[in-house]
Amino acid sequence: MSGTNGTNGAANGANGTASQGAHFRSSPYQPIGDFLSNVDKFKIIESTLREGEQFANAYFDTETKIKIAKALDEFGVDYIELTSPAASEQSRKDCEAICKLGLRAKILTHVRCDMRDAKLAVETGVDGLDVVIGTSSFLREHSHGKDMAYIEKTAIEVIEYIKSKGLEVRFSSEDSFRSDLVDLLSLYRAVDKVGVNRVGIADTVGCASPRQVYDLVRTLRGVVSCDIETHFHNDTGCSIANAYCALEAGATHIDTSVLGIGERNGITPLGGLLARMVVSAPEYVKSKYKLHMLKEIEDMVAEAVEVNTPFNNPITGFCAFTHKAGIHAKAILNNPSTYEILNPADFGLTRYVHFASRLTGWNAVKTRAGQLGLAMTDDQIKEVTAKIKALADVRPIAIDDADSIIRSFHLTLQQPAAQSNSAPVEVAQ
Ligand code: HCA
Numbered sequence: 001m002s003g004t005n006g007t008n009g010a011a012n013g014a015n016g017t018a019s020q021g022a023h024f025r026s027s028p029y030q031p032i033g034d035f036l037s038n039v040d041k042f043k044i045i046e047s048t049l050r051e052g053e054q055f056a057n058a059y060f061d062t063e064t065k066i067k068i069a070k071a072l073d074e075f076g077v078d079y080i081e082l083t084s085p086a087a088s089e090q091s092r093k094d095c096e097a098i099c100k101l102g103l104r105a106k107i108l109t110h111v112r113c114d115m116r117d118a119k120l121a122v123e124t125g126v127d128g129l130d131v132v133i134g135t136s137s138f139l140r141e142h143s144h145g146k147d148m149a150y151i152e153k154t155a156i157e158v159i160e161y162i163k164s165k166g167l168e169v170r171f172s173s174e175d176s177f178r179s180d181l182v183d184l185l186s187l188y189r190a191v192d193k194v195g196v197n198r199v200g201i202a203d204t205v206g207c208a209s210p211r212q213v214y215d216l217v218r219t220l221r222g223v224v225s226c227d228i229e230t231h232f233h234n235d236t237g238c239s240i241a242n243a244y245c246a247l248e249a250g251a252t253h254i255d256t257s258v259l260g261i262g263e264r265n266g267i268t269p270l271g272g273l274l275a276r277m278v279v280s281a282p283e284y285v286k287s288k289y290k291l292h293m294l295k296e297i298e299d300m301v302a303e304a305v306e307v308n309t310p311f312n313n314p315i316t317g318f319c320a321f322t323h324k325a326g327i328h329a330k331a332i333l334n335n336p337s338t339y340e341i342l343n344p345a346d347f348g349l350t351r352y353v354h355f356a357s358r359l360t361g362w363n364a365v366k367t368r369a370g371q372l373g374l375a376m377t378d379d380q381i382k383e384v385t386a387k388i389k390a391l392a393d394v395r396p397i398a399i400d401d402a403d404s405i406i407r408s409f410h411l412t413l414q415q416p417a418a419q420s421n422s423a424p425v426e427v428a429q
């Protein structure tokens with residue numbers, strides 16, 4: 001399925017170089033600390049089993065849900081969010097079954113702001129409820145038809161009920177970025193006053209830009225004292241950037257799903273978010289999450305929903321650590337930090353230095369010859385590199401083609417007549 005050519009697989013990695021311990025020792029990309037930023041202390045609410053179940057292809061049977069929940073728990077997520085028990089009888093049973101696993105992560109379920117849904121959810125044994133209601137005029141008019149006064153009154157009743165049962169509660173507005181700011185802030189102030197644990201901002205339609213996210217979260221940070229959760233759809237490709245800006249502005253929790261699966265083209269992907277965060281907060285991310293499990297978890301979910309991991313996925317896309325041009329390859333072979341901000345070894349993966357193309361250089365070919373156990377002088381390597389490039393100018397070549405050229409060239413070197421024929425050749429690095 002995913003990683004189609006396997007070059008980034010943990011067990012594979014022809015032409016991979018040894019990882020360098022000093023990769024991140026001092027990074028200019030670490031954020032400047034300010035009093036608002038939670039970039040180095042955020043929590044993940046993993047919603048593959050809720051938002052992810054809304055993905056077009058998703059159908060998770062009980063066994064699959066349990067497998068995914070256990071893997072996410074071991075990976076280190078703080079919360080696992082499950083589909084509402086009000087959605088169907090099997091959803092209710094699955095929620096109960098996951099609560100009984102005794103996982104370290106807190107189990108949440110996601111319910112409409114409605115007393116019947118809340119009561120059903122409380123009975124399942126969850127640690128907390130994520131309560132949601134649409135607040136934009138679009139949703140108020142065309143979805144549930146309730147006004148802001150009704151929303152506030154119901155929200156307070158539902159929150160007080162959940163708290164009376166000793167459970168954690170979050171209150172969120174769907175479509176926050178197209179809601180009236182004054183309505184939104186008054187509602188959040190009211191629920192904060194009755195002791196909600198978190199309020200949530202949701203970019204339900206994926207319309208928000210990072211700057212808008214920063215402004216709204218920072219404003220909200222000044223209005224409520226509880227935690228702030230954020231949820232970003234990816235319709236305009238901003239879901240990771242928006243999550244990052246939310247943390248900079250003081251959000252405490254980020255919703256993710258594995259590979260970003262969810263309604264339409266989904267939400268902030270777990271792996272992509274961690275790629276961003278490991279650059280900004282390496283100690284926190286590496287000590288908290290078992291990053292080596294990322295590929296296995298993504299493969300598990302990709303298989304369950306019958307998709308491939310995208311070729312350009314952060315970290316696990318098949319070419320995420322592939323270096324091709326001769327100039328890149330040479331520098332990477334000397335010191336991987338030259339062209340990598342992420343270290344594949346942190347994720348149990350290996351880099352791949354491409355040597356079967358017209359852009360290759362002799363340094364990459366030299367490394368490959370070494371891996372094949374074929375000793376040659378630099379001049380001989382340059383000569384064989386020229387042969388590889390000549391063929392690659394005519395047609396695309398595979399690793400096998402390049403290997404054959406290297407092997408047969410090496411063989412001719414063993415024949416005495418060939419020895420004298422090694423005038424230096426000028427080829428790219
Ligand atoms: C949806 C609901 C939701 C809820 C997000 C939240 C959204 O429309 O399916 O509870 O914070 O995107 O608004 O996923």
Ligand code: CU
Binds near residue numbers: 051263
């Ligand atoms: Cu959503």
